[in-house]
Amino acid sequence: MARLIATEAHSSKLVVEKSTVPAQTGQQLKRVLSVYRRDPSAEFRVASNPEFLREGTAVEDFLHPDRIVLGVEDKDSERQLREIYRPILEAPRGKTKFHCPVHLSGCPPAKSPELVVTTINSAELIKHASNSFLALKISYANMIADLCEKVGADIKEVVHAMGLDPRIGPQFLNAGLGFGGFCLPKDVQAFVRLAERSGVNFGMLREAEAVNKRRVDLFIEKLRQALWVIKDKRVGILGLAFKANTDDIRFAPSLGVIERLLGEGAHLRAYDQEAMDKTSALFPQVELCREPDHVARDADAVLILTEWPEFRRLDWKRVNAAMSRPLIVDGRNLLDPATMKELGFEYHSFGRPLEKPQPQPIPSVMLGASSSAVEQPRLAT
Numbered sequence: 358m359a360r361l362i363a364t365e366a367h368s369s370k371l372v373v374e375k376s377t378v379p380a381q382t383g384q385q386l387k388r389v390l391s392v393y394r395r396d397p398s399a400e401f402r403v404a405s406n407p408e409f410l411r412e413g414t415a416v417e418d419f420l421h422p423d424r425i426v427l428g429v430e431d432k433d434s435e436r437q438l439r440e441i442y443r444p445i446l447e448a449p450r451g452k453t454k455f456h457c458p459v460h461l462s463g464c465p466p467a468k469s470p471e472l473v474v475t476t477i478n479s480a481e482l483i484k485h486a487s488n489s490f491l492a493l494k495i496s497y498a499n500m501i502a503d504l505c506e507k508v509g510a511d512i513k514e515v516v517h518a519m520g521l522d523p524r525i526g527p528q529f530l531n532a533g534l535g536f537g538g539f540c541l542p543k544d545v546q547a548f549v550r551l552a553e554r555s556g557v558n559f560g561m562l563r564e565a566e567a568v569n570k571r572r573v574d575l576f577i578e579k580l581r582q583a584l585w586v587i588k589d590k591r592v593g594i595l596g597l598a599f600k601a602n603t604d605d606i607r608f609a610p611s612l613g614v615i616e617r618l619l620g621e622g623a624h625l626r627a628y629d630q631e632a633m634d635k636t637s638a639l640f641p642q643v644e645l646c647r648e649p650d651h652v653a654r655d656a657d658a659v660l661i662l663t664e665w666p667e668f669r670r671l672d673w674k675r676v677n678a679a680m681s682r683p684l685i686v687d688g689r690n691l692l693d694p695a696t697m698k699e700l701g702f703e704y705h706s707f708g709r710p711l712e713k714p715q716p717q718p719i720p721s722v723m724l725g726a727s728s729s730a731v732e733q734p735r736l737a738t
């Protein structure tokens with residue numbers, strides 16, 4: 358792409374990196390632009406302006422960012438980029454200076470985004486470091502979920518209370534099948550590689566990646582423990598996209614789950630509001646359903662692989678009645694274990710006890726005196 362710009366440009370250009378790239382890519386870009394330049398009147402400047410958009414909310418994230426990062430080498434580039442972002446930077450609270458297609462009746466009041474002007478290397482690093490940190494946070498929550506299962510704690514309660522500390526924050530602590538998509542997995546890999554090349558041992562990130570890879574194995578083991586034998590079982594799948602509000606299945610945990618289950622001889626039905634076409638191209642053996650509850654027909658298990666809110670609102674009584682065995686394995690901790698139990702399901706998720714443990718009466722010996730309000734321990738006869 359840089360060669361193409363270099364050979365085709367007949368006037369001076371500011372070339373802005375928007376993609377997530379390893380630090381020092383800007384330097385390579387500058388070299389390529391100068392080596393392949395054909396028109397000597399064309400001068401090239403390079404800047405880095407990484408995107409922090411999320412799939413599914415990209416337009417909103419672009420128009421209402423938390424921060425705008427400009428990696429520049431000269432004042433002209435900074436001026437040009439500031440001018441481009443002026444409507445967003447100057448938008449006063451609640452009164453945007455541009456037509457916002459997301460909030461048609463007016464944008465909610467929000468803090469003005471912070472503009473960070475820095476070097477190209479720092480801007481490139483900011484983006485990779487941010488995505489890698491998000492991945493670390495998810496893997497950390499997933500390890501806590503595993504620990505919760507062992508010690509009988511509830512991951513939802515643990516991360517809720519952790520997140521109340523503003524130094525930690527509540528986001529990206531949802532445990533389950535782990536992170537997928539086109540960005541977090543590839544960015545973590547690229548960041549580890551960049552660190553290695555630079556002589557920095559970022560083992561912590563490699564571990565976050567390894568933790569993430571194990572999520573699908575753990576999920577399959579949960580299913581196997583419940584079903585014993587997976588071969589010839591009919592399994593319904595709810596959710597294929599790597600997260601809700603997108604049709605993207607790139608590096609989605611669902612792909613690993615489907616591959617494993619097909620490999621073990623299960624019969625699969627699946628539903629996703631957006632991602633079925635893409636999945637059928639990869640796995641024509643999976644029967645796709647038009648309605649979510651159709652995956653449950655005669656199923657031995659139903660699996661939740663994407664956090665689509667629609668799945669929370671399903672008529673789970675009807676789902677139960679349709680299933681051959683009412684077993685749910687929820688890879689996104691979307692449903693409430695106690696409610697599912699009440700509805701007659703065998704329900705498994707990550708890091709949550711099936712029933713909330715009732716507070717145990719404290720034996721009087723531990724209180725130091727007998728009290729009529731405290732139940733006495735029964736002695737075996």
Ligand SMILES: NC(=O)C1=CN([C@@H]2O[C@H](COP(=O)(O)OP(=O)(O)OC[C@H]3O[C@@H](n4cnc5c(N)ncnc54)[C@H](O)[C@@H]3O)[C@@H](O)[C@H]2O)C=CC1
Pocket residue numbers: 358375376377378408409410411412415539540
């Ligand atoms: N998808 C997202 O929400 C966000 C993506 N990004 C970053 O933006 C970049 C693009 O992401 P997406 O648009 O999702 O990817 P994409 O896969 O949808 O688009 C990439 C495009 O680049 C083209 N391409 C790939 N290699 C090429 C090459 N050597 N020469 C010319 N064209 C080439 C592909 O044909 C494709 O059209 C990535 O670096 C990603 O990390 C950053 C923030 C958000």
Ligand SMILES: O=C(O)[C@H]1O[C@H](OP(=O)(O)OP(=O)(O)OC[C@H]2O[C@@H](n3ccc(=O)[nH]c3=O)[C@H](O)[C@@H]2O)[C@H](O)[C@@H](O)[C@@H]1O
Pocket residue numbers: 377408409410411412413488491495528529530531532533534535536537538539540541599600601
């Ligand atoms: O560089 C990018 O392209 C973008 O990558 C991510 O955005 P995105 O890939 O759209 O998806 P996320 O919302 O970050 O979710 C990633 C994965 O993590 C999972 N996740 C997320 C949050 C959580 O608590 N737990 C969890 O498992 C999601 O299910 C999903 O599979 C970042 O959030 C964006 O800031 C960044 O701009």
